[in-house]
Amino acid sequence: MRATLMYAAHDIRVEDVADPKIQQPTDAVVRIVLSCVCGSDLWPYKSLEPTDTPRHMGHEFLGVVEETGSGVRTLKPGDVVVAPFVWADNTCAYCREGLQTSCPHGGQWGVNGVDGGQGQAARVPQADGTLVKMPVAEDSDLLPDLLTLSDVLCTGYHAARTAGVRRGDTVTVVGDGAVGLSAVLSARLLGAERIVLMGRHRARTDLGRDFGATDVVAERGDEGVDLVRELTGGEGTRKVLECVGLKDALVQSLGVVRAGGTISRVGAPQYPEVPFGFGDFMRNITLTGGVAPARAYIEELMPHILDGSIRPGRVFDRTVTLEDIADGYRAMNDRESLKVLVRP
Amino acid sequence: MRATLMYAAHDIRVEDVADPKIQQPTDAVVRIVLSCVCGSDLWPYKSLEPTDTPRHMGHEFLGVVEETGSGVRTLKPGDVVVAPFVWADNTCAYCREGLQTSCPHGGQWGVNGVDGGQGQAARVPQADGTLVKMPVAEDSDLLPDLLTLSDVLCTGYHAARTAGVRRGDTVTVVGDGAVGLSAVLSARLLGAERIVLMGRHRARTDLGRDFGATDVVAERGDEGVDLVRELTGGEGTRKVLECVGLKDALVQSLGVVRAGGTISRVGAPQYPEVPFGFGDFMRNITLTGGVAPARAYIEELMPHILDGSIRPGRVFDRTVTLEDIADGYRAMNDRESLKVLVRP
Numbered sequence: 142m143r144a145t146l147m148y149a150a151h152d153i154r155v156e157d158v159a160d161p162k163i164q165q166p167t168d169a170v171v172r173i174v175l176s177c178v179c180g181s182d183l184w185p186y187k188s189l190e191p192t193d194t195p196r197h198m199g200h201e202f203l204g205v206v207e208e209t210g211s212g213v214r215t216l217k218p219g220d221v222v223v224a225p226f227v228w229a230d231n232t233c234a235y236c237r238e239g240l241q242t243s244c245p246h247g248g249q250w251g252v253n254g255v256d257g258g259q260g261q262a263a264r265v266p267q268a269d270g271t272l273v274k275m276p277v278a279e280d281s282d283l284l285p286d287l288l289t290l291s292d293v294l295c296t297g298y299h300a301a302r303t304a305g306v307r308r309g310d311t312v313t314v315v316g317d318g319a320v321g322l323s324a325v326l327s328a329r330l331l332g333a334e335r336i337v338l339m340g341r342h343r344a345r346t347d348l349g350r351d352f353g354a355t356d357v358v359a360e361r362g363d364e365g366v367d368l369v370r371e372l373t374g375g376e377g378t379r380k381v382l383e384c385v386g387l388k389d390a391l392v393q394s395l396g397v398v399r400a401g402g403t404i405s406r407v408g409a410p411q412y413p414e415v416p417f418g419f420g421d422f423m424r425n426i427t428l429t430g431g432v433a434p435a436r437a438y439i440e441e442l443m444p445h446i447l448d449g450s451i452r453p454g455r456v457f458d459r460t461v462t463l464e465d466i467a468d469g470y471r472a473m474n475d476r477e478s479l480k481v482l483v484r485p
Numbered sequence: 486m487r488a489t490l491m492y493a494a495h496d497i498r499v500e501d502v503a504d505p506k507i508q509q510p511t512d513a514v515v516r517i518v519l520s521c522v523c524g525s526d527l528w529p530y531k532s533l534e535p536t537d538t539p540r541h542m543g544h545e546f547l548g549v550v551e552e553t554g555s556g557v558r559t560l561k562p563g564d565v566v567v568a569p570f571v572w573a574d575n576t577c578a579y580c581r582e583g584l585q586t587s588c589p590h591g592g593q594w595g596v597n598g599v600d601g602g603q604g605q606a607a608r609v610p611q612a613d614g615t616l617v618k619m620p621v622a623e624d625s626d627l628l629p630d631l632l633t634l635s636d637v638l639c640t641g642y643h644a645a646r647t648a649g650v651r652r653g654d655t656v657t658v659v660g661d662g663a664v665g666l667s668a669v670l671s672a673r674l675l676g677a678e679r680i681v682l683m684g685r686h687r688a689r690t691d692l693g694r695d696f697g698a699t700d701v702v703a704e705r706g707d708e709g710v711d712l713v714r715e716l717t718g719g720e721g722t723r724k725v726l727e728c729v730g731l732k733d734a735l736v737q738s739l740g741v742v743r744a745g746g747t748i749s750r751v752g753a754p755q756y757p758e759v760p761f762g763f764g765d766f767m768r769n770i771t772l773t774g775g776v777a778p779a780r781a782y783i784e785e786l787m788p789h790i791l792d793g794s795i796r797p798g799r800v801f802d803r804t805v806t807l808e809d810i811a812d813g814y815r816a817m818n819d820r821e822s823l824k825v826l827v828r829p
Contacts, residue, residue, distance in 0.1 A: 235744065240769060243744035303771075400579065400587035410766050414758035417772070422754050425584060425775030427647075431766045 144260030166212030169268030199259025231270030285454030297323025308332030329353030366396030488604030510556030513612035543603025575614030629798030641667025652676030673697030710740030
């Protein structure tokens, strides 16, 4: 089959790789109908050292079950399914408490002989635990929305949930990328009344307003912090969702969070140390969040997509074929595109 | 009156200062019956540069109301009261949500013309909000226990509360100082079943066992982390109470916290950056805590002292007179003493 490999920064190739086959009784093979490029794919796209053992890319996909191992009980060929961006057994103690990203029997896509999601098909380990069946046909118009359950919507939702967003809250969302916009949508879904979106790309913040942002602050750094404080009676907001992953964004989050408040970070941190010292200690700031256990949220969020009440797939503003995926990476990296759909 | 002044590291003097007088209608003057030296007093004791404007020391005291301003409604001369280590109005939005340390009308002892607690008396601003009346006489044997409501017990309790300690929990407490031991007592009070105390001073960890620690790990660093993990099925504990304030203690806390778990730090951080990067992000670790709003917990904790069910004053293992307080600082700094009572 054809799949996406990264050989170095800016060097994305689509090549022939081995067709996926059932290896364990708990495996399934899924024909991929839709996948996409993640903001986190851009970190190695900017920085990967040239390698002879290229990375198998992609961790967001949905598709149709083609074959199941003898131990798979809840799925059958023909089922339309979505895969979260980490596979897991969904039965262990971590999974039962909703932390599938720490499942000791789970793992990442694209490593240790597991396929990536940006290809024509994938072997799915722990298929019963990993895949979630969806009541739609493979040509449904809802597929782009449902694909966001794989990562980006659940990641934004994880930010809102771990920050404890509730009905009536005022929330700041730092970052107008696809995760930030999904965090806006999620905060709205959880009942936040006022949502301040910090972002400077007009097309993106306009979509953020559609998703529920009530205020947009385009300024960054101290100027942005001052503006958010002005908007919130000088105090900042109790909940801040950090959806970027850069140190500046965390510093900005610390600037806009109210004393006693919570910052949830879901942007994978591209920095080893957090500037979170005596001053923030004196203000009783909590720093939470982390990699989103998407699997934990799929059943909860899917009904809102199926009934049309949310349209998270609006973060996709470009579609490429698998053979043209390198141009999708380029477009996202150049900020020509917010998030790119890939049709194998 | 006599009061404690710090002129430089290791230079503590007891000198005559102005007697406290009512300045605002909301003030009270309290004759101090009992105060003590705090672990946090030792930070400047180790490091303060020589100065001509010495620091007024002390922020933990109880005593008897001598005089009240015309606006004070809930207190009268003769009342026996305890003061939390930050004064506050206890009526503003922050105070009402239990964050008296962020009260915009409050402040610290010993600065901006407010007396310190290590003296014969103190002017107490916002007296109605700050002071809590206690149903005991000024010669009660319970006074050392009640004095812990001023800071150390409430600080340990803040760690346990913000970490979300509940009935049946397994908790690690990092640090066997007076705050760490108070955190053990607090975790037990909240129903923790298993409490692992990390500390290497036998007399202190023995008191920790009396306070409720079920396991003691004397080793530090990686060795200590490995031992705590062994004790907890390889996983570490969901709740970790960091009661030291040094970077090594935080690193140790990150080592023993289970994926999805919470570290609450109440030791004032003596470091500007937290090594809290990608690995901890992938494990969904929460970092919470901060300076304890002692005022928020006094009414809740006092009954346990009055009925004798907890004896937090056992952290005091030495008593000095005010005139001899410099020797009390020295003894604590040399680890001859865990925590020193001061009788003015």
